Structures are given as C-alpha cells and as structure tokens.
Amino acid sequence: MPAALSYPGVYIEEIPSGVRTITGVPTSVTAFVGRAWKGPLDEPVKINSAADYERIFGGLWRPSLMSYAVRQFFINGGSQALVVRVAARSGGDAAAAAQIDLGGGNVLRASSPGTWGRNLAATVDYHTKDESSPTPDTNLFNLTVFDDPGKFLDSDKRGGSGAREVFLNVSRDSNSARYVGKILDEQSSLARLVSVGAARPAAATVAATPASGNDGVAATAQNDAAAEVVGSENDKTGIYALLKADLFNLLCIAPLTIVTAPSTVPNTLVDVPITGVWDKAAALCEERRALLIVDAPRSWNLDSAGANYPAKKIGDFSAVARKNAALYFPQVRLPDPLQDGSLEDFAPCGIVAGVMSRTDAERGVWKAPAGLEAALRGVAGTSVAGVAIALNDKENGDFNPLGINCLRSFPNVGHVVWGARTLEGSDVLASQWKYVPVRRTALFIEESLFRGTQWVVFEPNDEPLWAQIRLNIGAFMQNLFRQGAFQGKTPQEAYFVKCDRETTTQDDINRGVVNIVVGFAPLKPAEFVVIKIQQIAGQIEA
Numbered sequence: 001m002p003a004a005l006s007y008p009g010v011y012i013e014e015i016p017s018g019v020r021t022i023t024g025v026p027t028s029v030t031a032f033v034g035r036a037w038k039g040p041l042d043e044p045v046k047i048n049s050a051a052d053y054e055r056i057f058g059g060l061w062r063p064s065l066m067s068y069a070v071r072q073f074f075i076n077g078g079s080q081a082l083v084v085r086v087a088a089r090s091g092g093d094a095a096a097a098a099q100i101d102l103g104g105g106n107v108l109r110a111s112s113p114g115t116w117g118r119n120l121a122a123t124v125d126y127h128t129k130d131e132s133s134p135t136p137d138t139n140l141f142n143l144t145v146f147d148d149p150g151k152f153l154d155s156d157k158r159g160g161s162g163a164r165e166v167f168l169n170v171s172r173d174s175n176s177a178r179y180v181g182k183i184l185d186e187q188s189s190l191a192r193l194v195s196v197g198a199a200r201p202a203a204a205t206v207a208a209t210p211a212s213g214n215d216g217v218a219a220t221a222q223n224d225a226a227a228e229v230v231g232s233e234n235d236k237t238g239i240y241a242l243l244k245a246d247l248f249n250l251l252c253i254a255p256l257t258i259v260t261a262p263s264t265v266p267n268t269l270v271d272v273p274i275t276g277v278w279d280k281a282a283a284l285c286e287e288r289r290a291l292l293i294v295d296a297p298r299s300w301n302l303d304s305a306g307a308n309y310p311a312k313k314i315g316d317f318s319a320v321a322r323k324n325a326a327l328y329f330p331q332v333r334l335p336d337p338l339q340d341g342s343l344e345d346f347a348p349c350g351i352v353a354g355v356m357s358r359t360d361a362e363r364g365v366w367k368a369p370a371g372l373e374a375a376l377r378g379v380a381g382t383s384v385a386g387v388a389i390a391l392n393d394k395e396n397g398d399f400n401p402l403g404i405n406c407l408r409s410f411p412n413v414g415h416v417v418w419g420a421r422t423l424e425g426s427d428v429l430a431s432q433w434k435y436v437p438v439r440r441t442a443l444f445i446e447e448s449l450f451r452g453t454q455w456v457v458f459e460p461n462d463e464p465l466w467a468q469i470r471l472n473i474g475a476f477m478q479n480l481f482r483q484g485a486f487q488g489k490t491p492q493e494a495y496f497v498k499c500d501r502e503t504t505t506q507d508d509i510n511r512g513v514v515n516i517v518v519g520f521a522p523l524k525p526a527e528f529v530v531i532k533i534q535q536i537a538g539q540i541e542a
Contacts, residue, residue, distance in 0.1 A: 018468045022452030022476040027365040027444050028357035029080050030073060031248040031290075032350075033229060033239050033281075034066025035256060036085040037158075038116040042237040044082040044245040050074045057083060058116060058161065060338055065254035069350030072334070073252075075378045076354025077361065082248050084241045086228045087113050098208040100145075105197025106172075108145070110208065111190055119148045119160030120190060120208040124201045128169050139172040141200050143180065145191045148207075165190055172196050226276045229253060239281050242288070247447070249440075250356060251285050251292045252349035253277060282321035282423075289443045289450075291436070294423070295347035296329035296404070302395055322423040323433040324443075328352050328405045330389040332379050332415070345388045348407060351376050355417055356440075365444050366485045368420035368437045368525035376407065376415040387415060401427045405436075420525050438522040441485065449473060449518065461509050466499040469516055473497045477520065487521035495520040 003011055031044065037058030039045065047053050053070050060067045066083075073081060097110040098117030102124060110117025128140040144167070147160030165188055170180040174196075181193035231238015242248060278294060285292045332348045335341040355376070356369040363373075379387070387407050391399075396406045396418065403426040405419025422439050424431040433439045452472070459465045477495045480486065488494035496519045503515040 018471060019475075020452070020455055020468070020472050022448060022472055024444065024476070024480075025247060025249075025447045025451060026080070027249050027360045027440065028078070028353070029082065029248045030078060030250040030252060030353040030357065031082040031084065031242050031245070032066050032070055032073075032252050032254070033084045033086060033242075034069075034254050035061075035064040035087065035228075036067060036083070036114075037061040037064065038110075038112055038114050039083070039085045041085055041087055041112055042231065042235075042241045044084050044241055044248075047081050047083055048079070053081075053083065057085060061158075062338055063257055065257050065347055066252075068334075068336075068346050069252055069254040069353075072346070072350035072378060073354040073357070076351050076376065077358025078350075078354040079357055079361070082242065082245055084239070085112075086231065086238055088228050098210055099194065100191065100206055100208045102201030102206055103197075103204070104199045104201055105195055106201040107194040108184075108191045109194050111188065111192050115210070116147075116158075116160070118208055118210050121146055121148050121205060122191070123205040125203050126200070137171070138200060139176065140169050140178075141172075141203075143167045143170055145188065147190060163190060172200060229256070229277050230280055239277075239284055242284065248288065249290050249443070250353045251281060251290055252353055253281055253292075253295075254347050254349055255295060255298065278325070279321055282325045285324040286321055289447045290324065291422075291440055291443065292325040293349040293352050294325050294327040295349050296327060296331070298331060298345060298347075300329060302389060302391075323431065323439060325423045326405060326421065326425075326436050327403065327423055328407060328417070328419070329399065330387055330391075330407060332376060332407060333388055334379055348376075351378070352417060364483060364485060366437050366441045366523050368435065370405070370417040370420040370436075370525070372413055372416060374417040375413075376417070379415045403429075403434075420527070435524055435527075438524060441520075441522055445477075445480075445518070445520065448476065449516075452476065453516070456514065461504070461512070461514050463500075465514065466504070469499045469514070470497050473499075473516065473518060477518070480520075485520075485523065487523055493521065 003013075005011065039057035045056060047056065047070075050071050053059065053067070057067070060071065070081060070083065097113045098115075098120060099110075100108040100120060100122045102108065102122060108122060110120055123144040123146075125142045125144075126136075126140075127142060128136065130136045130140065144164065146164040147162060149159040149162040167180070167183050167187070169178055170183050171178045173179060174181070181196070184191055184193050227238075229238050231240050233240045233243070236243050239251075239253070242251075278292070282292045284290075328348050330348075331345040332351060333343050334346050336344040352369070355374045359367050359369040359374065387409055391406050391408055396408065399406055400419060400421070403421045403423055405417065405421055407415065408418040409415050420436045422431075422433055422436055425434045433442075453469070456465065456469060474497045477497060478491060481488075481491055481494045486494035496517075498517040499514065503517050504513065508515060
C-alpha cells in the first residue's frame, strides 16, 4: 500500500514484478544404505568426498560393500552423497557399543555400535587447573580417549584409526559447564558417557571391552539382513532414515556380505540375501521422487538372469514401484585395496550412480547415462575382465527387451553402461516411463516445481495469481528448452503451461484448489541406430 498522502511532493512506491525464479534442484544426490565400520546409526550423513567417508565411517571395510560402492561413486564422478549406516538388530534394538569402565561406576561407551569400538582406550589423570590448590575440586579430571591403531581386536585384524581426543578439566558435576557428559556429546567423535560414579575415575589407562551379544557385523539370516536395511518407518530407521533428509535423487543399497571363515574359502565375500527390501525401497523412491539403482544378484549368470527376472531373486516389484527403479547386470570386477589389489566382483550401483552424476554435470539429466561416454572408471584394465560376465550383442539383445541394463566391454573403448531402461522398460509393458532419462527428467521437473511453487499457497486464487504461475513456470520450462532438454524446434512443440479458468473451475476455487498443468515432450535415447546401405548401379548409357 502507498504511504499516506499528507504533504505535497513526490512519493515513491515499489511495485512487485510477480517474477519468482524457479531454480532446478540437484539431480544426482545419491543415498547409500548399508553397513559401515563405524559412524552414526540410522542417520543420513551428507558427504562430499571419499575422504569424508573415511573420516566419518572408517573407509573401506570388507564386510561392507557399501564402503566400496561409495568409493566407486566418487571415482566415477559423483559429487554429493547421503550415507545411512545400519547394523544388525536384535528384538528391534540396534547393536550395542563397546564400553570403557573407568572404575568407580564411571563408564564410557563407543559413540556408535560396531567392532571398531573394541580398539578404544581412555586415560584419566588429575593434572587439572587447580591441582596445586590446597582444596582442589575433586570432581575435576583430564580425559584422553584414543582409537588405538595397534590392538587388532576386530575379526578382520583391523586396528583403530589413531584418532586421539583430549578433554581437560572435565567434571563429574552435572551442573558444571565442563560436565563430562555434555563435553563428550558436543566435542567427541569417539566416546559418550554412560554413567557417573560416586568418585572420580581412577588415574589410569583402561581399554574398551567388547559389547555383549550381536555387534552388528554379520547377520547371516535372511530376515535379519532385510530387517536392518528396511528398518522402521515410524522410527525412521534403515531406509526410512532418508525421510529425515531434505533431498536425494538416487538410492543405492549394496548387498550385505559376510566374510567366509578360513574353514571354507578364506577371505571370500558371500552376499546375504535381502529379499523383501527392493519393493519397499522403490516405493520410498516414488514417494521422494528418486530413482532406485538395483544390483543384479551375484548368483545370476547368462542362463539364470533372464529366467529369474523379475522374480524373487531380486524381490517382487509392484507395478507402481517399477517406474522408479533400474536394474544393472552383471557385477563389475575391481581390484580390492584391502586384498593387495586382487580382483573381486562388486555390485555396480556405486559406479552407475557416479556415471549418472557425471553425465548430469556434463550433458544434463535428460541425457541417457549410457553409451561410449558412460565409461566405468576404476575397473580392472580394458579387457573383458572388467565385468564379471562378458556379454556379446546377442546376449545383450536377450536382456534389453526385459528392461535389464547391461554393462559391456568393447575393444579400444573399455567398460561402459550399455542400457538405459527402467524396470518398467520391458517391451511388453509399453510404458511411458520406459527410459531412465525420461523418468529422471520428469522427477527433476516435478521436484523443482514442487519447491518453486510453495509461494502460491494461500495466495488469492484468481487470474492475477494464474498469470504469475504461468509466467514463472513458463520461464523455468523455457530455460530447459534452451538447454536442449525437450523435443521440438519451438517452445510450442516442446512444452506447455496451463493455469486458467479451464484448469481451475469455480468449484475448485471454492475448495481452495488451483490446478496447474505442465506438459513436456521428452527426449528419448537413440537406442537402436539403423543404417541403410544401398548399392548404386552403374549408369547405363542409352
């Protein structure tokens, strides 16, 4: 409203332009759910590099294929990830953490469950700020917690990280600003307070004792494995911990593994079946406008893959959830840094997510993450040994109509992603969401418009509002058209935005509803390139 006109002169009034810029959301924030050596449990932690994963979750760990998948994601061009660490559960409770008994009823525990806590130790001394005072504060002490790199108490013979944390002049008094429990909660990445005793802890160095019961390392039963990944929607654990995250675009659930005992084949990874997880994960992805990257089971071969798909070996996908998932086969063969570089077969989800992230950055989400540019970085050499099963064109042709995306090796090219279909990409389904880039482009537009039109809520529902909606969404779609995201030579052929009396009737207005219809002509990949060659007959002179 203009200011009250009380004196002769010039009055300045700023008039809103109605322009509200809609910004496209990120397209390749990748969520990983699985076991890790250490780190927060059932919390989506944002990381931007493999170094972040090393610092927070302990880096590569043989029983954690997720740790390898995260590493492969960043090697292949990934930029941002969310990591949810899960652990085996017993009776609905997460695995217990190792404890450090400082004596006198003063007990610490590892900051998170897992065998990593067995390497912890703590030292207490009384060289506090008032040590020389005639009446020193008997509640004060100095605490040092360290992750001993030389203990090797874990079944993998893995020592601690060498991290060392020193807390001076901490107090047993809960009313003190230096209360030990508060200080550890706020500043320590290694330990938490369990209980405070009647006296100061003894001045000594004490090692951690392993937690009793399930330590979260190796659930061998199928139901246990599925339970730790799925978690609880009400408690927001497992995959549902991602409900705490603001945004993710891709979801990877690397297979859970155990390391075989020396009595069988030593140091061999064996997948633990997680049947019953995929369908729930795909449904979550549909709810959050994300794509699930599904790994073909390690047991699949050329004969069983087509016969078993999409049966129980990967889980029963509902008709609704299939459009938000894509399957990749076979596994990839990579050197394992923890086994002196010997080759091991790994689930490809991390590599594929990295390829998608790289393709998005270089070409856009509408470009199929497949083809000669979709190279698999970090695999073993340039021979067929880079993939667990070498596929030829005929075998690839058997899988493609089923919606199974293949990983191929080509001479002088290397290893590439050679498929871009969703789980609804089977030819018999004739789905509009047949292709991964089409589905991901739609999800990108949906999420961007969802966030970019929040200002519309509670605005007066009439033509001025509709005009602003058309202006702002139209500008967003026009920008995508200029980047080459749609088919068509003109904007009219490429997209439309409709919000007027035809989409929003008087009955809609009475119910507080405004309807916006946005359509676009998606780019579909040139999946089959047909070259016709004709021989020209020699000219016959008359």
